[in-house]
Amino acid sequence: MMKKYFQRNISxxxxxxLFLFALFSIFITLFLGLLLxxxxxxxxxxxxxxxxxxxxxTLFALSWVINGSIAxxxxxxxxxxxxxxxxxxxxxxxxxxxxxxxxxxxxREYIAWPPFVSIVFILLFISLVFWFxxxxxxxxxxxxxxxxxxxxxxxxxxxxxxxxxxxxxxxxISIGRDIAIxxxxxxxxxxxxxxxxxxxxxxxxxxxxxxxxxxxxFQFTLMISLVGLLLTFGHHFYPxxxxxxLKTVAFTASMVAIASLWLxxxxxxxxxxxxxxxxxxxxxxxxxxxxxxxxVLMSIPSINNITHGTYFVVAxxxxxxxxxxxxxxxxAIFYLTKEGYFQRADVSTNQSNNYFNKSLLLKLxxxxxxxxxxxxxxxxxxxxxxxxxxxxxxLSSGIMYKLIFATGSLLFALLVPIIFAAIQKLYWFK
Amino acid sequence: xxYNYTKAIIAFSIFTYFTVFFxxxxxxxxxxxxxEINEVAISGRKIWLKNNCISCHSIYGLGGFLxxxxxxxxxxxxxxxxxxxxxxxxxxMPAFRFSDDEVNSLLAYFQYxxxxxxxxx
Numbered sequence: 001m002m003k004k005y006f007q008r009n010i011s012x013x014x015x016x017x018l019f020l021f022a023l024f025s026i027f028i029t030l031f032l033g034l035l036l037x038x039x040x041x042x043x044x045x046x047x048x049x050x051x052x053x054x055x056x057x058t059l060f061a062l063s064w065v066i067n068g069s070i071a072x073x074x075x076x077x078x079x080x081x082x083x084x085x086x087x088x089x090x091x092x093x094x095x096x097x098x099x100x101x102x103x104x105x106x107x108r109e110y111i112a113w114p115p116f117v118s119i120v121f122i123l124l125f126i127s128l129v130f131w132f133x134x135x136x137x138x139x140x141x142x143x144x145x146x147x148x149x150x151x152x153x154x155x156x157x158x159x160x161x162x163x164x165x166x167x168x169x170x171x172x173i174s175i176g177r178d179i180a181i182x183x184x185x186x187x188x189x190x191x192x193x194x195x196x197x198x199x200x201x202x203x204x205x206x207x208x209x210x211x212x213x214x215x216x217x218f219q220f221t222l223m224i225s226l227v228g229l230l231l232t233f234g235h236h237f238y239p240x241x242x243x244x245x246l247k248t249v250a251f252t253a254s255m256v257a258i259a260s261l262w263l264x265x266x267x268x269x270x271x272x273x274x275x276x277x278x279x280x281x282x283x284x285x286x287x288x289x290x291x292x293x294x295x296v297l298m299s300i301p302s303i304n305n306i307t308h309g310t311y312f313v314v315a316x317x318x319x320x321x322x323x324x325x326x327x328x329x330x331x332a333i334f335y336l337t338k339e340g341y342f343q344r345a346d347v348s349t350n351q352s353n354n355y356f357n358k359s360l361l362l363k364l365x366x367x368x369x370x371x372x373x374x375x376x377x378x379x380x381x382x383x384x385x386x387x388x389x390x391x392x393x394x395l396s397s398g399i400m401y402k403l404i405f406a407t408g409s410l411l412f413a414l415l416v417p418i419i420f421a422a423i424q425k426l427y428w429f430k
Numbered sequence: 431x432x433y434n435y436t437k438a439i440i441a442f443s444i445f446t447y448f449t450v451f452f453x454x455x456x457x458x459x460x461x462x463x464x465x466e467i468n469e470v471a472i473s474g475r476k477i478w479l480k481n482n483c484i485s486c487h488s489i490y491g492l493g494g495f496l497x498x499x500x501x502x503x504x505x506x507x508x509x510x511x512x513x514x515x516x517x518x519x520x521x522x523m524p525a526f527r528f529s530d531d532e533v534n535s536l537l538a539y540f541q542y543x544x545x546x547x548x549x550x551x
C-alpha cells in the first residue's frame with residue numbers, strides 16, 4: 001500500500017534537490033565546525049575570521065535541518081512542488097553565505113543573514129504552508145497526528161523568522177526584552193524543525209506505534225509536549241533582567257517537558273538489513289531522551305547557574321541537532337528510497353545494490369553514535385568546568401579543546417561515508 | 431474524534447505561541463527609568479551588531495563562548511582598559527579600527543548592560 005502511495009503521480013525531483021543540498025550543508029557545517037574548534041587550539045591559524053566562520057557554521061547547520069525538513073515534508077506529504085522552484089531555498093542559503101562572507105551580517109544569533117533575505121524566506125515558507133494544506137488530504141488519511149505536527153511546524157517556521165526581526169522596528173528596545181524575544185524566536189525556529197522532524201518520524205514508525213496513537217495517554221502527552229516545546233526557551237533568561245513571574249512560568253513550562261518521557265517509546269530493532277531507516281530512527285529516539293534530560297537539567301535554576309553560557313549548552317544543542325534531527329532526516333531518506341520514492345527508470349535494482357556495503361554502513365552508524373556520545377560528554381564536562389575552581393587547570397592547558405577537536409574530526413570522518421551512502425540512495429535507488 | 435482532538439491541540443499550541451510572543455513584545459520595559467537605553471548606547475549596540483561581536487562574546491549568555499561574557503564588563507574593567515583592548519586587540523581577539531565616537535558608543539552600551547543587571551529580576 002505504501003509503495004503505491006509513494007510511487008503514484010509524484011515527481012520526487014524537488015525533494016531530491018533539497019535533500020542533496022541538505023547533505024551538502026551538513027558536510028560544510030562539520031568542516032566549518034572543525035575550523036572553529038581549531039581556533040581554540042591554534043589561534044594564529046586563521047583561514048577565515050572567527051566572526052565570519054561562526055555565523056557560516058550556524059547558517060549551514062540551519063540549512064541542513066531546514067532543507068532536510070522541507071524535503072521530507074514534500075516527499076511524505078506529497079506536496080506538489082516543481083523542481084525549478086525548489087532551487088530557491090538552496091539559492092537563498094547560498095546568497096546568505098555570500099553576504100556573511102563579505103561581512104554583511106545582522107550580528108544576531110543564528111539568523112545572521114540580511115533582513116531582506118528573511119522577507120523572501122518568510123514569503124516562501126508561507127507559500128509552502130498553502131501548498132501543504134492544498135495537498136493535506138493525501139497524507140492525512142494515513143497518519144493524521146504526524147500530518148498535524150508537520151502543519152504546526154510549518155506554521156511556526158515563518159512565524160519565528162518574523163519574530164526574529166522584531167528588533168528592526170523598535171530601535172530603543174531594552175536589553176531584557178530584546179534577549180527574551182530573540183531567545184523565543186530561536187527556540188521557535190528549532191521547535192518548528194523539531195515538530196516537522198517528529199511528525200516525519202512518527203509517520204515512519206506508524207506501524208510500530210499504531211496501537212498507542214489513538215489512546216488518551218498519547219493525545220494528552222502530545223499536547224503537554226507541544227506546549228512545553230513552545231515555552232522551554234524560558235530557562236535561557238534566568239540570569240537576564242526579566243520580571244520574576246516570567247521566570248516562574250518558564251521554569252514550570254520547562255519542567256512540563258518531563259511529561260514527554262511518558263510518551264517515549266523505543267522502536268523495535270529490525271533484523272532486516274534493508275531496514276537501515278529503523279536504525280537511524282532508533283538512534284534519534286535515544287538522542288531525544290538525551291535532549292530532554294539535559295534540557296530539563298538546564299532548566300533547574302541552581303544547575304542553570306553553572307551551565308548557562310557554557311559548553312554544556314553546546315553539548316545539549318549538538319546532541320539534539322546531530323543526534324535527533326540528523327538521524328530523522330537520514331531515516332527519511334533511507335525510508336523513502338525503500339518505498340520507491342526516488343525510483344529511476346534507468347537504474348536497475350541489481351545495479352544500484354552494488355554501490356555500498358550495508359553491514360559496513362551499520363557499523364559506521366554505530367561508531368558514529370559512540371563518538372557523538374564521547375563528543376557531547378567532553379563538551380558537557382568542559383561546560384561544567386567553566387564555573388569551577390579546576391577550570392584553570394584543564395581549560396587553560398587546552399586539553400579539553402584538543403579533545404573536542406579530535407572527537408569532532410572523528411565524527412566528520414565517520415559521517416562522510418554515511419553522507420555518500422545517502423547520496424547514492426538518492427541517485428541510484430535501493 | 432481523534433482527528434478533532436489533534437486539531438484542538440494544534441490550535442491551542444499556536445494560540446500559546448502567539449500569546450507568549452505578544453506578552454514578551456507588549457509588556458513595558460523591564461527596567462527602571464534610570465536604566466533606559468540612551469541614544470549613545472543604541473549606537474553602541476549597532477556597532478556591536480555590525481561587527482558580529484556575538485560570534486565570540488555573549489550578553490546574558492546569548493552569543494559565542496570563545497571570549498568572555500561581556501554583560502558585566504563595565505563593572506570589571508575601567509574604560510581605559512576596555513578601549514585599549516578594542517583598539518589593539520589581544521592574543522586571540524583582533525584589533526578593531528574604531529573612531530573615538532564609536533568606542534565611546536560601545537563603552538556606553540557596556541555600561542548600559544552592566545546597569546541592567548540591577549533591574550527587576
